[in-house]
Amino acid sequence: xxxxxxxxxRKALKTGGGVGLLALFGALGLLQSGVALAxxxxxxxxxxxxxxxxxxxxxxxxxxxxxxxxxSVPEIAENGSVVPVTVASTLADVEQxxxxxxxxxxxxxxxxTLPKGTEAYITTRVKMGQTANVIALVKAGGKFYxxxxxxxxxxxxxxx
Amino acid sequence: MGNPMKIRAAVKDGVxxxxxxMQHEMETGLRKEADGxxxxxxxxxxxxxxxxxxxxxxxxxxxxxxxxxxxxxRFKGGAAGEKITVSWVDNKGDTRxxxxxxxx
Numbered sequence: 001x002x003x004x005x006x007x008x009x010r011k012a013l014k015t016g017g018g019v020g021l022l023a024l025f026g027a028l029g030l031l032q033s034g035v036a037l038a039x040x041x042x043x044x045x046x047x048x049x050x051x052x053x054x055x056x057x058x059x060x061x062x063x064x065x066x067x068x069x070x071x072s073v074p075e076i077a078e079n080g081s082v083v084p085v086t087v088a089s090t091l092a093d094v095e096q097x098x099x100x101x102x103x104x105x106x107x108x109x110x111x112x113t114l115p116k117g118t119e120a121y122i123t124t125r126v127k128m129g130q131t132a133n134v135i136a137l138v139k140a141g142g143k144f145y146x147x148x149x150x151x152x153x154x155x156x157x158x159x160x
Numbered sequence: 161m162g163n164p165m166k167i168r169a170a171v172k173d174g175v176x177x178x179x180x181x182m183q184h185e186m187e188t189g190l191r192k193e194a195d196g197x198x199x200x201x202x203x204x205x206x207x208x209x210x211x212x213x214x215x216x217x218x219x220x221x222x223x224x225x226x227x228x229x230x231x232x233x234r235f236k237g238g239a240a241g242e243k244i245t246v247s248w249v250d251n252k253g254d255t256r257x258x259x260x261x262x263x264x
Binding site: 101117119 | 186205206216218219220221222223224225227229231233234235236237
């Protein structure tokens with residue numbers, strides 16, 4: 001009985017610590033995005049989950065971007081090591097485009113900062129270890145929007 | 161010093177389209193050699209594109225970007241003959257910078 005309580009207490013402590021850490025990462029992310037563009041965001045690029053990555057980028061709750069973001073990915077990727085991704089947006093004042101692969105060991109793939117005059121249209125290629133969602137995050141007018149599409153991977157891109 | 165990039169830039173209807181192909185292994189740090197030893201992470205972390213000295217794209221890459229990274233973007237303005245400079249830096253501190261003229 002006592003042991004049961006002790007275990008629960010430990011779990012609570014562990015969870016509490018995790019939340020505190022996330023909040024700290026979030027704060028760091030906010031600071032970084034405000035201060036310097038040039039600094040590589042190690043916390044965000046090391047994130048293992050979407051929640052951690054979004055926190056590290058200072059994203060609170062992104063709005064649904066299904067209508068305002070055009071995400072082009074293949075439905076099926078025969079070669080997971082080279083998956084083309086195009087993100088475009090009809091939103092005004094797009095400042096940032098971010099690409100994630102939710103089942104990769106590091107979920108954040110690339111982050112683009114677009115100065116005024118650069119169009120909201122980016123193409124790149126990413127590695128995918130397995131069938132997963134490619135997620136596009138767009139920051140426009142200070143707000144975040146998000147959309148995603150599943151890519152079925154028949155041969156992963158992270159093997160030997 | 162890294163291997164040279166292939167860059168193409170062309171202006172059409174007042175918009176310049178830039179295509180960049182970098183040469184880089186983009187090792188994730190998770191791949192193992194046949195003997196089981198881990199291949200250390202080695203990947204481009206930042207790419208910057210400049211038009212006449214003005215930044216037109218700032219990029220941060222992670223390990224999930226494919227080997228020999230490809231990038232396409234567009235910006236308003238640009239004229240034939242003007243310069244586009246692209247430079248990258250990787251996690252080992254290696255850098256590479258290449259310049260191309262915008263085609264008409």
